Amino acid sequence: MKKLFNKKPKDRKEETSLTDADYNRNKLFKKGINLMADEKLEEATRVFEQVLRIDPNHVETLIKLGYARFHLDDYLEAQKVYDRILEIDVTNAETWNLKGLVYYEQKNYAKALDSVEKAIESEPTFGMARYNKACFLSILNQVPESIEALTRAIEIDVRNARRAVKDRDFLNLRFEEGFKRIEEVVVLESIKQGYHTIGAIVWTTFMNRANAEDGLKKLLEKGLIVKHEERKGFSKVNTYDLAPEMVKKIGAEKKGLHGIKMKKLPPSVKNLKEISHAIQAVKSSINEEDVQKTIDNFDSFIDPTKHGQQMIEQFFEEHREIRLWKIRLKDRGLYYLKDNKQKMLNIFENIEAAVTRKLRSEII
DSSP states (O other), X not given: OOOSOXXXXXXXXXXXXXXXXXXXXXXXXXXXXXXXXXXXXXXXXXXXXXXHHXXXXXXXXXXXXXXXXXXXXXXXXXXXXXXXXXHHOTTOHHHHHHHHHHHHHTTOHHHHHHHHHHXXXXXXXXXXXXXXXXXXXXXXXXXXXXXXXXXXXXXXXXXXXHHHTTOGGGGGGTTSHHHHHHHHHHXXXXXXXXXXXXXXXXXXXXXXXXXXHHXXXXXXXXXXXXXXXXXXXXXXXXXXXXXXXXXXXXOOEEEOGGGOEEEOOOHHHHHHHHHHHHHHHHHHHHHTTOHHHHHHHHHHHHOTTTTHHHHHHHOHHHHHHHHHHHHHHHHHTHXXXXXXXXXXXXXXXXXXXXXXXXXHHHHO
């Protein structure tokens, strides 16, 4: 009897085994993540090691294995795992940062600093690496450099300011004027979020009460906030609000449907936020290697009716580069995108860092 298909049975078996390998790897990886979430770190490491028997170079699993080893205080094994990742990808910023934390726990602050600097070289907008750099510099008593690194970390993510004011690694910075300004930023952010009394500000920021009061005093002197007295029963309570000029800069609040407060952003802030969203969209399409979507996303940075004019004024070289990429992508397609993917991502990350700085300066 003639067979309908000449495909050998073992070919089908091989195809299924490949599919099963990916399925089993992903299933085990999720199991390991869940065990970590439940703080069952020993069990998690055993599961991650099973994943690596299926796929020895699975970087995400290696990172999680190293992280689990780190939290089990097994620093030697954690370093071995991180070194293994860097053999696969020497530019892996997250791994360099984690390697720095191992050195930090071993009190080898010079090597910790070297590691986070390599993380920043690979990913300039890696806020946590810049924050850790500031910590290590503070411990090494390099005060001006530490304040500069911390300021940069806060420009990337303002939450780093709140983290810094309760971090003992910054004891060497406490009485520096630059650190006092960071405390002012934290107090101002708390007021912006709707906390108007000294008690609420201390509670939300974890700041020392005296430092919070000092921050309020400085902000009042600069005219950035205003103080009111409210009567509560038989006593008076001081409350603090943004000064009218600050409200105009940040955007006046107005009530929308159901009485929910809505915020109208000033044009300069609105444009920068739109560019930031456009950057997220284009980075996503580049990572997905979607040629047409990337070409369409490039238009946001080229078209003068969108952000083209602002790009010419503030990012002239980058604007020209994006125009060239669009032409090349139309001509060469996916091959060109793959060959230039990292360069594109790096330039958009640099633009994003600059936009973040501009947003911070517009708001504060």
